[in-house]
Amino acid sequence: RVHALVQLDLGTVGFHGHNNRGLAVSNSLEALQNGAQVLDGTAMGFGAGAGNAAVELLLANLPDVAKESGVSLPSYFRAIEIGVRDFGIFAPTVKPLSILTGIHGIFSGFSRQITQASELFNVPVEDICLELSTHETVAGQEDLVFEIAAKLSLPDFIPRADSRRA
Numbered sequence: 229r230v231h232a233l234v235q236l237d238l239g240t241v242g243f244h245g246h247n248n249r250g251l252a253v254s255n256s257l258e259a260l261q262n263g264a265q266v267l268d269g270t271a272m273g274f275g276a277g278a279g280n281a282a283v284e285l286l287l288a289n290l291p292d293v294a295k296e297s298g299v300s301l302p303s304y305f306r307a308i309e310i311g312v313r314d315f316g317i318f319a320p321t322v323k324p325l326s327i328l329t330g331i332h333g334i335f336s337g338f339s340r341q342i343t344q345a346s347e348l349f350n351v352p353v354e355d356i357c358l359e360l361s362t363h364e365t366v367a368g369q370e371d372l373v374f375e376i377a378a379k380l381s382l383p384d385f386i387p388r389a390d391s392r393r394a
Contacts, residue, residue: 234263242266245281247273248330250322252281257289271308272319277329277336279320284308325353332361341370345377355380359387 233241243259243266245252256267269286273279284304287294294301311317325343329336334357342360346353359376379385 230259230264231262240265242268244268246275246330246336247278247280247320247322248326248336250278250327252279253285253289256281256286260290271304271311272317274317275320277320277339278322278326282319325357328354328357332357334360335365335367337367338365338370338373341373345374348374349377349381351377351380355387362387 230241230243241264243256243264245256245259245268247253252269252273256264256269260267267281267286269281269283270279271283273282273285284301287297287299287301287304325339326336328334329339329342334342338360342353342356345351346356356373356377359380360373363372363376365372380387
């Protein structure tokens, strides 16, 4: 997709990699190889859900970029240590629900609601994710997670995404 955007020649192409499936850094490097001029990342991959591409890993894998930018990895690491020590910032982790939302193309911001709905309606998170993946959702539609879980909890409800129950 990055290559296709570059070919359109509409301006600078950037890439922001999410880490739901543990691929943020490798996808960012692939985007660079396909013509992206800007890679977006955060210290320690900090971000919602499973996080984003970690800048320190991008720089470690792109030593020429690190050198050209004047970034000193040891100095950067010290800054990260200060953030952890003084601000309690910790790197996000890839959790099973992060992987499920990544696999199913679900906004990772729904993770908390998926967990709550699973517990409230006694429905597996996997089933909620599978059914949620059949809807085109965006941030702000968190109530839909609860509606889906409620329907899945009904004994006669047949999810459109899961033929195992048909």
